[in-house]
Amino acid sequence: MGGWTGKLLRVDMTAGTAVPEDIPQEWMEEYVGGRGLADRYLYEEMDPTVDPLSPENVLIFATGPLTGTCAPCGSRYMVITKGALTNCITTSNSGGFWGPELKFAGYDLVMITGASPTPKYLFVYDDRVELRDAAHLWGKTVGETEDGLREELGIPGLRTCCIGPAGENLVKFACIMNDKHRAAGRSGVGTVMGSKGLKAIAVRGTGGVEVSDGDAFMKALWDMRGEMIVNPTYEAFGMFGTASTIDLTQAFGGLPTRNFQQGQFEHAENLNGNTIRDTRLTTNKACFACTIACGRVCELGEHSDKFLVNTHPKNWKQAGEGPEYEAAWALGADTGVGDLDAVLKANWLCNDLGMDPISMGSTLASAMELYQEGRVTDEHVEMPLEFGSAEALVRMTEATAYREGFGDDLAEGAKLMGEKWDNPDVFMGVKGQEFPAYDPRGFVGMGVAYATCNRGACHLRAWTPGFETSESTPHTTDGKSEWVVHEQHRSTVHDSTGLCLFTGFAGGTLETFVPLVAAATGVDYTLDDLVTIGERTWNLERLWNLKAGLTMADDNLPKRLLSEPHTEGPSAGVTVDLDAMLPVYYRERGWDEAGVPTEEKLVELGLASM
Amino acid sequence: MTMMLNIVPDRCTGCMHCELACSWVQTGTFQPSRSLIRVNVFDEEASYAPFTCLQCDEAWCMNACPVNAIDVDGDSGAKIVSESLCIGCHLCTIACPFGTVYTLPLTDTASKCNLCGGQPACEAACPTAAIEFVDADQGGDWLEPWAETVNSKYVAASG
Incomplete structure (x- = not known):
């Protein structure tokens, strides 16, 4: 073994x-x-x-x-x-x-x-x-x-x-x-x-990881590395990091801005991969066994005295790793902050205080909308929570981790905070989890991907923008549900093998690493076997969620995405027709109309006893 | 000819592929604790560099060995430990000024980079060409300019 x-x-x-x-x-x-x-x-x-x-x-x-x-x-x-x-x-x-x-x-x-x-x-x-x-x-x-x-x-x-x-x-x-x-x-x-x-x-650990068939493993390894090294995304991830994605989402009007009130951000260029590389990047950093090295190590240097807060890291000049695309968006475009140093600092604080920068930025953006509406006023907060306030971004990030003042509200996440302040519609997310950095009105397929993900709104289970801007079109619903189902199985296999999902974007697709899994484990896995395992896992998670009390009502999107189109930009006029996509999704999965896996499907996947 | 592994620290991303390849050659498993090349991580400098035996011309490990268990490979010039001759006295690990001679956990005998018989696995595995396999006469002296750059940073910082 x-x-x-x-x-x-x-x-x-x-x-x-x-x-x-x-x-x-x-x-x-x-x-x-x-x-x-x-x-x-x-x-x-x-x-x-x-x-x-x-x-x-x-x-x-x-x-x-x-x-x-x-x-x-x-x-x-x-x-x-x-x-x-x-x-x-x-x-x-x-x-x-x-x-x-x-x-x-x-x-x-x-x-x-x-x-x-x-x-x-x-x-x-x-x-x-x-x-x-x-x-x-x-x-x-x-x-x-x-x-x-x-x-x-x-x-x-x-x-x-x-x-x-x-x-x-x-x-x-x-x-x-x-x-x-x-x-x-x-x-x-x-x-x-x-x-x-x-x-x-x-x-x-001082021991070693064994593989079952060493020769086959090393051959499969070099085949996979060969596929990756010629892939254009492989080089781009290394050169510009994930923040280069800002250029894509901005171009299609799918870069959610000011809590999804707009689909493009006027300061997007301040936060993209090129700017980070040209102005703040110290070096790339790889994870273990990574050949891509998308990680950014950024330095604030002479800009380190801006936006000072109470938490003083040991080496304040160095901002540490990031921001990745999602963090640059959530702490940047979504809060309307176009100052890269504030985003770097807030991202650093998120890392050092141990918080998710996506939910942090999104929740703050929701709070900024509550402030914009006048529900949250200056008497509730220590500083104005205006969209675009870099000072508020950095300070409220810190205040959230320590639950200081209004940070205590932010620490509950956008859903509970919105309910507390009588406007649940400011919560932009699914199943309690704030959206990541793709506006489904710019990439309609993300709508069904978000609504159906087992862990709430997530971009990593079926990332549709690549497909929608090449093989399909971004504003249509046709074929999106089927593609999302297919991709959810494949990404699940990535997560189960221990490989980074980014290999899949950078030429190291599931096809290329099936032989690695087989050679490592000694189990004669085929591509179909692994995709079935992805589907089995997805269905098991669905069963778990149903047992937890979730229903198809939880496979939903906020009102804003369903009925309030952007008025300007490439995605103007688009809303997400989830009603068209969700039934197709359930059907493609072999689930009934209420989103419950059928007995037949469970038998097929070996989950009948569940 | 004497060959050596020339390190280009600026290209290193810290991924440890060299350690994995080396341990694979040594043990047939992926076991960084057994690698004879080690990636040094300087977190606060955001700097990484693999480091291994420099195959010194005047090899102190070889001179220190009381039983002549370290010999020079005729083709590559690598200094190679004979496991059957090594008595496990550890003198070579102490003599090496760079700390690149290790001891094996089970036998307690010495182990060091042998340039994989002229086809170093670490060089092949490195995704960024941070490890080059070169003629020692041409490769040498990479440490000096690098040390100078690093030093100048500290001098400037304390400055």
């Missing part, structure tokens, strides 16, 4: 125990690993109706069979739990170096159950596993926590994932951060970790 270690580390925070156990071979084969395998455990281990912040919620860290190998971008791990922001299943993905280190220590999965009354951190050094007191780390930022653990433990090569103050303060969209700047970002997985009293997992 290769690829998998076959071990799960079961950590009971209530009892204070951490014990390894074997993973059933048939589960590994039926779900490949990562997201799929962890979904299977989550289905088995918890009642989907429980409060996500209760000890009964289960938090799983999951690597895939290619995590820790030299497969291109085989750096990923996923965090699977009931999302604090969304109240449905969530599957957050992160790169960096922590996931591979967990494999080197000998574990595919870590499962956290229960809750500890006092802060703890988990220490894993190969076979040695201990839950240790973390009182001295509680309250520390992500950077301080990681540096603190490295110093305290003195183990070269130690890798850490942790929560920042936002996770401790149960900010609903807190992240789990690893390697300081990498995040399992969305849906409040860090909030769940905070509720369990788990500050960090520090890992050092």
Whole structure:
């Protein structure tokens, strides 16, 4: 057996125990690993109706069979739990170096159950596993926590994932951060970790990841790298990072601006890949085994004295990694802020305090709309929350993590905040999760992708703009649902193998890595097998959500997207006809009219017993 | 001819493909803890650089070995440890000024870069050509200009 270690580390925070156990071979084969395998455990281990912040919620860290190998971008791990922001299943993905280190220590999965009354951190050094007191780390930022653990433990090569103050303060969209700047970002997985009293997992592994057929693996590796190196996106990601996407969304009127009130941002050029590269980039940074290196390391340098707030990082001149496209949009265009330094600083704060910059920016944008409407006024806030206020962006980001003043409202996410201030329509998202950076009125297919994603609004399960601007057209509904279904299966396979989704955009498609998965695991997987596993996983997540109480009413979009078109730009006049797309989506999936998987479909996928 | 691995730090992205390739050659698994090339990460400088044996002309590891277990490969000029001769005294690991001789965990014998018999796996694996396999006479001296650049940053910062 290769690829998998076959071990799960079961950590009971209530009892204070951490014990390894074997993973059933048939589960590994039926779900490949990562997201799929962890979904299977989550289905088995918890009642989907429980409060996500209760000890009964289960938090799983999951690597895939290619995590820790030299497969291109085989750096990923996923965090699977009931999302604090969304109240449905969530599957957050992160790169960096922590996931591979967990494999080197000998574990595919870590499962956290229960809750500890006092802060703890988990220490894993190969076979040695201990839950240790973390009182001295509680309250520390992500950077301080990681540096603190490295110093305290003195183990070269130690890798850490942790929560920042936002996770401790149960900010609903807190992240789990690893390697300081990498995040399992969305849906409040860090909030769940905070509720369990788990500050960090520090890992050092000295073992190796085996593969079943070495010769076949290395051949498949070079075939895949050969496909990637000639792909134009491969080079563009390295050159300009993901923020180059701003040019695409801006051109099609799909760059949501001022809480989706416009589809183009007049200062978009201040935030795009070229500007970041020309003015603030220090170097590229790769995750483990990544051949693309889309990561940006940016420096504020002489601009570091702008927008000072109370949180002073150790090296304020260096903004750290990012911003990626989503962060540059959420903290920039969506709040109307066109100052790159403010965006960099807010992004840095999100990383160091452990918050999702997408939800942070979107929630602030919703608050700015409440302020614009006059519902939130100067007596409620410490500074005017006007669209475009760079000062408000940086300060409110900090205030949210510490729940100071109006930050306490922001920390609940846009949905609950909108309800509290009597305008639920300012919430731009699905299933409690704020939208990422694509306006479905510019790319209509994103509408059905957002509405149907199992973890709430998400761009990573079926990214339609590429398809809609090449093989299809952006404003039509025909063929969108079918494509989204197809893509959701494929992206799920990415998440389950441990490869980064970006390999797929950069020439390393599912077709190219099927032989890698087969050679690593020794299971004779074909392309169809893996796509079926993607579909099985997607349906299992759907069943989990239905058990949690979700219905087809949750597969919806905000009123603004359905009935309020933009008045200017390339997407003027377009609204999203979800009623046309959703029934097609359900039909394509083999679900009934209410979005429930049919008995026939479940039998076909081997899920009949569920 | 003596060959060497010439490092171009500015091209390194810190991805560790060199460590993975090296450990694959050593162990047949992906195991960075067994790699003979190591990526050094300078977080605050946003700088990364792999580092391995420089195949010194006057190899201190070789001179220090009491049992002549380190020999020069005729083709590549690589300094190679004979596992059967090594007695595990660790003197070579202490003698090496660059810290690029390691000990194997199970046998406690010395292990160092042997240039993979003339086809270094790390060089082939590097996606950014940050590792070049070159004639030592032409490759040398990359450390000096790099050290100067790094130093000048510190001098300017303290300045």
